[in-house]
Amino acid sequence: xxxxxxxxxxxxxxxxxxxxxxxxxxxxxxxxxxxxxxxxxxxxxxxxxxxxxxxxxxxxxxxxxxxxxxxxxxxxxxxxxxxxxxxxxxxxxxxxxxxxxxxxxxxxxxxxxxxxxxxxxxxxxxxxxxxxxxxxxxxxxxxxxxxxxxxxxxxxxxxxxxxxx
Amino acid sequence: xxxxxxxxxxxxxxxxxxxxxxxxxxxxxxxxxxxxxxxxxxxxxxxxxxxxxxxxxxxxxxxxxxxxxxxxxxxxxxxxxxxxxx
Numbered sequence: 001x002x003x004x005x006x007x008x009x010x011x012x013x014x015x016x017x018x019x020x021x022x023x024x025x026x027x028x029x030x031x032x033x034x035x036x037x038x039x040x041x042x043x044x045x046x047x048x049x050x051x052x053x054x055x056x057x058x059x060x061x062x063x064x065x066x067x068x069x070x071x072x073x074x075x076x077x078x079x080x081x082x083x084x085x086x087x088x089x090x091x092x093x094x095x096x097x098x099x100x101x102x103x104x105x106x107x108x109x110x111x112x113x114x115x116x117x118x119x120x121x122x123x124x125x126x127x128x129x130x131x132x133x134x135x136x137x138x139x140x141x142x143x144x145x146x147x148x149x150x151x152x153x154x155x156x157x158x159x160x161x162x163x164x165x
Numbered sequence: 166x167x168x169x170x171x172x173x174x175x176x177x178x179x180x181x182x183x184x185x186x187x188x189x190x191x192x193x194x195x196x197x198x199x200x201x202x203x204x205x206x207x208x209x210x211x212x213x214x215x216x217x218x219x220x221x222x223x224x225x226x227x228x229x230x231x232x233x234x235x236x237x238x239x240x241x242x243x244x245x246x247x248x249x250x251x
Contacts, residue, residue: 068177078235
């Protein structure tokens with residue numbers, strides 16, 4: 001089998017698509033996205049600003065404090081496999097998500113000028129300087145990638161996905 | 166060859182230090198043959214702190230999605246449908 005051509009895209013995400021992965025109703029959107037990352041993108045992890053990444057890890061810790069160590073640490077390790085703390089931002093007070101997201105976008109754009117960078121969030125829709133897309137738009141965008149969708153549906157033996165969900 | 170310690174005991178007190186899921190196309194052809202996976206399958210490399218750190222490698226082949234394990238972790242941890250409240 002020939003190697004699959006990997007797409008040179010880098011995604012910056014916030015808590016919205018992660019929340020989708022935790023939820024029953026919108027799980028399929030996040031699942032499709034994370035599988036797209038793993039199977040189709042050179043950068044197989046999404047970046048997240050450090051303050052938000054820490055909030056999610058702390059939230060998992062807080063909400064699994066009654067669970068055993070294996071269960072708690074595995075949930076955190078799984079999250080970290082898919083979502084990488086963008087520590088290239090260094091230390092910040094973490095009080096301004098928009099500023100940190102813009103900064104992260106600009107840093108990645110500078111070091112990867114040939115790659116497409118997308119910010120997945122509804123918060124920055126129509127932002128003039130960063131290329132933003134919300135979960136609905138992301139689902140539609142991936143759904144239009146016929147080559148990936150054919151692969152995804154064939155590999156996991158699922159019916160045709162309706163990207164108009 | 167990827168070294169591994171699948172005979173180690175993983176129990177509820179074990180601490181998972183990291184999980185890295187790698188596509189079959191990223192590992193050697195020999196390793197794919199040994200693990201009976203294709204270029205489109207995955208391997209999950211889990212590092213567990215069990216005095217000392219150990220590496221556990223699991224094949225994610227066929228119709229198993231790489232995201233399935235994360236979803237199972239969320240269910241096991243009782244986090245399904247919980248809303249972030251920070």
